[in-house]
Amino acid sequence: MVNLHVSALVLTLATLSHTQATRFLGRVDPTTKQLTWPGTGIAFNFTGTQAVINFSDVSGDNSLAMVIDNGTQMVISNVTSNSISTPTLQQGSHSVVLRRRSEALYGTLTFENVTTTGTLDTDLAPARRIEFIGDSITVGYGEAGTFPCTNTAAVEDAPNTYGALTAGNLSADYSLVAWSGKGLIRNYVTLTPDTSPIMPELWTRYGALDADNTYTFPTAATPQAVVINLGTNDYSYQLTNSSGATFSARPPLNNVTYKQAYVKFIQTVQSHYPQANFFLTSSPLLSDTYPTTADMQHTSQANAIKAAIAQLNSTKLHFVDFPPQPGTNDTIGCDYHPGPFEHQAMAAILTPAIRSVLGW
Incomplete structure (x- = not known):
């Protein structure tokens, strides 16, 4: 398990359409986009070297886990910024899964969008x-x-x-x-x-x-x-x-x-x-x-x-x-x-x- 620090670096990235490219995980109301229940989050695929998950609101204490390309879980023990960036990756296709570790009684997050140096790709939900x-x-x-x-x-x-x-x-x-x-x-x-x-x-x-x-x-x-x-x-x-x-x-x-x-x-x-x-x-x-x-x-x-x-x-x-x-x-x-x-x-x-x- 790797601890990932939330970067405060502001990147100049083109915001792409994420309505279909990003998928909510768990019980998330798509009209509010609030991540509240434990384990809720987003999944998306992109082609490029880096992606940033942006939040329109961060309230209270929130702990998250990010998994890139089915690799080692990276832990964000306390979200202190309105954006979370992936590490810089090799150019190519990548999958990202971001989920809440903590429950709603401690805090909530409101998802805004995903930005990337490349392009967002289709993410298919499992049938099960x-x-x-x-x-x-x-x-x-x-x-x-x-x-x-x-x-x-x-x-x-x-x-x-x-x-x-x-x-x-x-x-x-x-x-x-x-x-x-x-x-x-x-x-x-x-x-x-x-x-x-x-x-x-x-x-x-x-x-x-x-x-x-x-x-x-x-x-x-x-x-x-x-x-x-x-x-x-x-x-x-x-x-x-x-x-x-x-x-x-x-x-x-x-x-x-x-x-x-x-x-x-x-x-x-x-x-x-x-x-x-x-x-x-x-x-x-x-x-x-x-x-x-x-x-x-x-x-x-x-x-x-x-x-x-x-x-x-x-x-x-x-x-x-x-x-x-x-x-x-x-x-x-x-x-x-x-x-x-x-x-x-x-x-x-x-x-x-x-x-x-x-x-x-």
Whole structure:
């Protein structure tokens, strides 16, 4: 992984038509061109020696990853300029993929155009598409951090999450509709109730910061596979006070209530993607020993998801088990979230699960 510094150099380049030559990645409203959801970005091809991606607005903290000609990922840990330039390349044809590493709660970018010393070429979208719906695990929260660490935009790493890796293994385009701390029916436990939107509400948005029910479900973005990884935050109910004592800040999750909410959400998503196969996963951050052995949270969640599948009785619904992560320092990132090795392990489970169903 290479750290790429944003150049402040102003180049005299001819701005070319980019409406068809550049392709949005992930869930991006083409009328606003805001890059908000983790992993959103642009892809384009050009013939020349250099290209510049220009933004009309940069707000907050944003971390990006650029890949040129399918090479080593170059990291821009903090975008401080309204333009990002590729290095000077050999004259010829080149491909560029630029994606957000960080999520919308830290900052946003508004794409303006691409300029180049040469010409923009056609970029074709893959025929295969996967949509991932989730929380901080799907975001890549703290993945690039070294435990113990505090999560920031710079250490989130959406392009290297289990979702992105799985899509890469299957030569598929992907969209991450995910937000840290969100749940299916309730968000991560806090001392006072978190009344902010839950993930089923956020899922209806085009941009992560847009109003609810703004996503238009364009046909060209319809996925053949949908992966849902929600429940980690729903199952949280304990907090630690200033003295280090653990206490219950809210009741434990009712498994039947969780199952019923899962059924409802699946039905909602299915109404928009009736032909898609769904892969419903357990959480690697839930275990059968924490917070108590009586909770058996990992097994309880898995059984609730299986019960939802049984109730819906559809051959297009598939359960995928992500075992509890080992929890050793070489597998975890910030705040005990999955690190690179754990995301790779998850992708190694999910990839064959999707391949076996879709023949990819």
